[in-house]
Amino acid sequence: MKDPTIADIDARRQAAGKMVAPTAAYADSDMFKLQCSRKPAAKRWDNHLTDECLARAPGILKVAARFLKRPGMISLAGGLPGTDYFPFNSISAAIPAIPDEAGSNMSETESTITMGLHDIASGDATFDLSVALNYGQAAGSAQMIRWITEHTELVHNPPYADWDTCLTTGNTAGIYQALRMLCDKNRGDSWITEEYCYASALETALPMGIKTVGIKMDADGPIPEVMDELLTNWDAAKKGARKPHVLYTVPTGQNPTGSTQSAARKRAIYQVCQKHDIYILEDDPYYFLQLRSDLHSQHNPSKPSASTFLANLPPSFLSIDTDGRVMRIDSFSKVVVPGARMGWVTASEQMIERFIRHAETASQGPSGFSQALIYKLVDEKWGHQGFLDRLQxxxxxxxxxxxxxxxxxxxxxxxxxxxxxxxxxxxxxxxxxxxxxxxxxxxxxxxxxxxxxxxxxxxxxxxxxxxxxxxxxxxxxxxxxxxxxxxxxxxxxxxxxxxxxxxxxxxxxxxxx
Amino acid sequence: MKDPTIADIDARRQAAGKMVAPTAAYADSDMFKLQCSRKPAAKRWDNHLTDECLARAPGILKVAARFLKRPGMISLAGGLPGTDYFPFNSISAAIPAIPDEAGSNMSETESTITMGLHDIASGDATFDLSVALNYGQAAGSAQMIRWITEHTELVHNPPYADWDTCLTTGNTAGIYQALRMLCDKNRGDSWITEEYCYASALETALPMGIKTVGIKMDADGPIPEVMDELLTNWDAAKKGARKPHVLYTVPTGQNPTGSTQSAARKRAIYQVCQKHDIYILEDDPYYFLQLRSDLHSQHNPSKPSASTFLANLPPSFLSIDTDGRVMRIDSFSKVVVPGARMGWVTASEQMIERFIRHAETASQGPSGFSQALIYKLVDEKWGHQGFLDRLQxxxxxxxxxxxxxxxxxxxxxxxxxxxxxxxxxxxxxxxxxxxxxxxxxxxxxxxxxxxxxxxxxxxxxxxxxxxxxxxxxxxxxxxxxxxxxxxxxxxxxxxxxxxxxxxxxxxxxxxxx
Structure with missing residues (x-):
């Protein structure tokens, strides 16, 4: 099967027709994928999940909202404020143009994005403030889920069929919620990290009573043989913790060591995880900050095409994840702005569904202002091509x-x-x-x-x-x-x-x- | 001591001079209060807190950030992206005017708020996108904490000295984090709610293994005598849970019953909580949606002054909380927009400090877009007077x-x-x-x-x-x-x-x- 391209995405959107996604509309990745039919399904991870995670039921009012799909239904059920009282008629942002490689460009230096309160009703818009600023699904708006699904297929194209995505309030929340799903001090759970590890991840696990086990690193990241040996010889009594069943790793530009795992290193680590039934949390905020080695020459190299750019990106754990054993945690913080407090996770449908149930009571999903402005920026203004230009x-x-x-x-x-x-x-x-x-x-x-x-x-x-x-x-x-x-x-x-x-x-x- | 007024707040700001709060600046309510010296201190609540809550240490990188206060310090420590790469030169919003009582107003029908990337450096602004859209304190920006502190003093004026506030990512997160602080299934904790209760609060407690005990209600809300009797005769073995030590209540326009507790009812409930050492979570998103009984007359009543409006508001639990046993959970969702996913909590400094430690690993605080736009709206555009006009x-x-x-x-x-x-x-x-x-x-x-x-x-x-x-x-x-x-x-x-x-x-x- 050929790799998905931006042209394929454009064609799918064209064929699907105008997106209709009103207030709190449900959406998942299957609604927006190009490919899935010929891939195998993810494995199940029930024995990895905590009691708390397994006990989460769908919110009753979110379930009731499904009745609203019927045309003409009048709801007196949900406590949503009337949009007539929203004190925002529109929001706008001035966006700097993306400089070209020589830094010299540019026909325009700044352009404006705008979203009005009732753009959907009054025109051909797919998203407006009456939707973005009201209560929504904890998974995020359908509009953003479409973009993220397309982006994920373009960049990672996971090798199993039932992958799914949802928004987060940032990678901090992604790590936190993933840990609550997978680790429980009452069963003596522990997790594996790099020996030097992002401090906030350690500070998340510690008060939860989850023991952290660091894996010795070399210049390529954690050493698979060390990990295999540690797990093979795990003595729960001596270690004071059950054999780890979760790996947390920052594979690209690792925080703090700056190391980046090669494709071979990732495959070796993945095999150790398969051998020992380890679930992988791939926290990859620096993935797109690949630093080039070809800029030392006198001449600026010419800008690669989108397909060359994508082909040169290293494989992520998600992209080699035949089992569906990876939750990939992505962020807009390093490539757009940290203050959006918005990111996304990608994993098998089972894991994303559990993640969303948690988000419903932990946050209700990211800010509508963030969703509105980031949507206007990455979907309507930049599109997938412009986003790749930005990354370059x-x-x-x-x-x-x-x-x-x-x-x-x-x-x-x-x-x-x-x-x-x-x-x-x-x-x-x-x-x-x-x-x-x-x-x-x-x-x-x-x-x-x-x-x-x-x-x-x-x-x-x-x-x-x-x-x-x-x-x-x-x-x-x-x-x-x-x-x-x-x-x-x-x-x-x-x-x-x-x-x-x-x-x-x-x-x-x-x-x- | 006289009640604080909007004029007092204006005078304090005038005397304090221009606010200086750069990227990730620390702030708490004490920096912005009018009064505190003659009030008693809050009680301590250590025995109410969970092991997890007590184990939370300050984030190491947030601690390191305190060194940045020294003028001229160059930091190579924090992984903050350069603001030169933020793809937002400015954001704006068109704000409808607040209609007057007769609905007829208005010299203007719409005005614009704008925040630029470098407004602080280039002018006399107190907040800009270089701050709002970068990483910040989990407690929220100093700019928003100032407004919330002033608002709290104006409306509730808590009767103890060391109250504090911090932002949340909405009341959903407020309830969730409060429960994690206070209730632990490993010690058999339970909490008390109204017999009919906001579904999301129940759905938060259930998977955590926290038993919910409903208190019978009348038209005024939960019945204090029923609560007292239940607690007096609590049989832990028979009930399968430790005697409850937390009350969750929605005192105004309760969800779902619409009941509102009278001042006398609140005092009676507070006394029962004092008697049985109960900590109170006051979830009050509908507080400002007081519905008037004087609109049935033929003539529209004249609009009350700010002081009359404030004097006519019923006392909150926070306003009668001599012990510091209340965490008040407030929201912009019903009076501005739900999509901001931003609210705030008010409680004693001890409890807010623990709450912030949790937020540092759970969310890192609300969206910077939300903080920027809500600040521009409620502080600069409306001010406290305009916010009260809006509420009326x-x-x-x-x-x-x-x-x-x-x-x-x-x-x-x-x-x-x-x-x-x-x-x-x-x-x-x-x-x-x-x-x-x-x-x-x-x-x-x-x-x-x-x-x-x-x-x-x-x-x-x-x-x-x-x-x-x-x-x-x-x-x-x-x-x-x-x-x-x-x-x-x-x-x-x-x-x-x-x-x-x-x-x-x-x-x-x-x-x-």
Whole structure:
């Protein structure tokens, strides 16, 4: 079966005719897929789910809402405020044009997107504020689910039939809800993460009483053989936890180490998960921040076509997930804006249905303002082609930022004690300090020296992130000193100043020069 | 001490000077209060909190962010995307003017609110998209916390010193997070609700394994004597749950019964809660939908002043809460728009701090688009005075809607079998059907007859809400048949058609002419 293309999506929309999705309309991915018939179904995961998750029933009023599909039905049932009282006649946004590769473009520099209160009734719009700003489905609006379904098929094309998607209020909520679904302290559950792990994920699991087990990493991410050995030899009594049945991983531009799993690494990890019946949470907010290696040449390379761009993206866990054992957690935070507090998850229909039941009582789904404005932006203004153009532009920009940071490392850091890899994706550089070279190193723990460097930087006006903040198992002894530095937020000038200061602090502590 | 006024708030802002609150700035209510020095402190609630709640530590990266307060600090620590890449130069909204009492107004019919990406840097703005659309505090932006603190002091003026507020992603999340803080199935926790209760609250507690205990109600809400007796005689073994330590109540225009607790009723319930060490969750989304009784006269009454309007509002639990035992859960859903998915909670500093720790891993707070647009609307466009004007306008509108529904009841419903009260607040009428008057009533259960009426309405094109959907304890036998009808959403014509149809269905089933 050929890969889906943007042209296929356009053709499907054309054939489907105008989308009709009024207030709180139900939608799922099957309504918008190009392909599914010849793929196998996902496996079932009932034995992975918590009692709490299994006990969730559909909201009674959401069930009642299905009667509203009948034409002419008058409802006195739902407590929805009248849209006549909404104090927003319309909302608009000024959108900057996406610069072309040379940064020179552009026939327009800014354009406007607008959504009115009654655009659906008064014209040929598919979405308006009377729908977006009223109560809706916790899964998100049909309008956004269509875009996300199309995007997922274009980019990941999951190899099983019954995959589904729903919106989230961001990856934080995605991780939180996934953990509530899968892990229960009453049955002694634990989960596996990278040995250095996104701090918020660890802070989510800890108060729930879920034990975190970190897997040793190399430059390619967690090491499958280490994971296999750990699981094969798991001793529940000794470990104080049931054998882990969930893997949480950030496969691209990992936070904090910046490492990116190769396709071969992902396949090896997936096989270990199949062997040990592990469910995979693929948290991949940096997936589209692939950093290019071809920008160092004198000539800007020509912009690749959409199909080349897509073909060059590494395979996600979702794209190799023949079992339906992956929940992929995606975000608009790094590629549009974090403040949208909106993302989405993709998994088998069974898992998405349970996820939505939870969202109905935990959040009722993301903001209607976010849905309205992001829909207007990514669907109507950009479309799938424009979104890919945007991503290519971001990649160019973040690549240039990374290169500024790496050049500053090269210029200002003492290489006798500092080492780093060049990250191929994301926002982070991960710096190792050979702390054993500190004068009188034996008198200090790694934690002491890490704190000494951190404080010396702070005193000089630079804030960096300690590696120890990200340890999956903070009770284990710290053997290495790392720092995480981001090239995402600061100006080139500030990055250079900060890295020079970091180098000065190190030289002072390590008595170099 | 005199009640706070809008003039006092204006004077405090004037004296405080321009607000400076950059990206992810920390804020709490103490920064914006008029009064607190002479009030007593709240009691502590440690023994009410769950193990999970007590185990929550502050997010390490949020703690690190406090170093950013130092002027000139360069951060390479936080993974915030660069605001230069935000694809929104500005957002705007067209806001309808608030009609005056006669509905005739108005010098303007519409005005525009706008927020740009760099308004703070380029002018005298207090909030802009570079802040609103980046990562922020889970408690919400300082800008919104200021407005909410002022509003709370104006309307409720809690009688203890250390009250605090934070934003939520809506009352659904407020209830959910409060339950996680307070109730734990592992210690056999239960909570008390009205005998007929907001379905989503029940659906939140059930999968968590929290037992719900419903308190019998009269026209004024839950009956304090019944509650006292239940708690005094609680037998944990027989009930299969620890004595309840949490009350969940919707005191105004209760969902589903439409009942509103009088001031005396609230005081009586509060005393029972003091006696039995009960923590109170006051979920009050309909508080400002007070329905007036003075609109039946021929002449429109003159619009009351802000101080008269505020003085006529009934006391909330928060306003009589000398112990700090109330968490008040407030919403923009009924008075602005539900799609904002934004509300706020007010409680003692101890409880708000725990609530925020949870929000940091559950949601990271509400959408920045919602915060930006609601701030521009309620703070800059309306101000506190304009918000009260808006509320008065809504009250007039919803009162007229209620009266249309009550007139239709009077005209179309068979009074021999149907009874109702006139709701003094909210969106709902609660209709009791004397099902014992159905021919051959003894052959059917109340549930059977309820379903028969529901189905007969559906067949005729009208959807109503069954009373049984809202039962706190659905396993108990159903003795009464109720239906909840809302006057919020439908047009006057549709309400009349639907009520007539409801009457026709009843006459057919009960063989009435």
């Amino acid at each position: 532009h971001l990649q160019t920009e973040y690549t240039a930022r990374r290169d500024v940071m790496l050049a500053a490392f090269d210029k200002f850091l003492p290489k006798s004690i500092v080492s780093w890899n060049s990250p191929s994706a994301g926002m982070f550089c991960w710096i190792r300090i050979n702390h054993s070279l500190r004068p009188n190193a034996k008198l200090y723990s790694a934690l002491d020296i890490e704190e000494e460097i951190f404080a010396a930087c702070l005193k000089r006006g630079v804030l960096v992130a300690k590696g120890s903040w990200f340890r999956a198992e903070p009770d284990m002894p710290l053997n290495d000193v790392f720092f995480r530095l981001t090239f995402a937020a600061s100006s080139a000038e500030n990055m250079e100043v900060a890295v020079r200061t970091f180098g000065t602090a190190l030289r002072s502590i390590f008595k170099l020069e | 306008h809504l009250q007039t509108e919803y009162t007229a809607r209620r009266d249309v529904m009550l007139a239709a009841f009077d005209k179309f419903l068979p009074k021999s079998i149907v009874s109702w009260n006139s709701p003094s607040a909210g969106m709902f009428c609660w209709i009791r059907i004397n099902h014992s008057l159905r021919p051959n009533a003894k052959l059917y259960s109340a549930l059977d007859i309820e379903e028969e009426i529901f189905a007969a309405c559906l067949k005729r094109g009208v959807l109503v809400a069954k009373g049984s959907w809202f039962r706190a304890e659905p396993d108990m036998p159903l003795n009464d048949v109720f239906f909840r009808l809302t006057f919020a959403a439908s047009s006057a014509e549709n309400m009349e058609v639907a009520v007539r149809t409801f009457g026709t269905a009843l006459r057919s089933i009960f063989k009435l002419e």
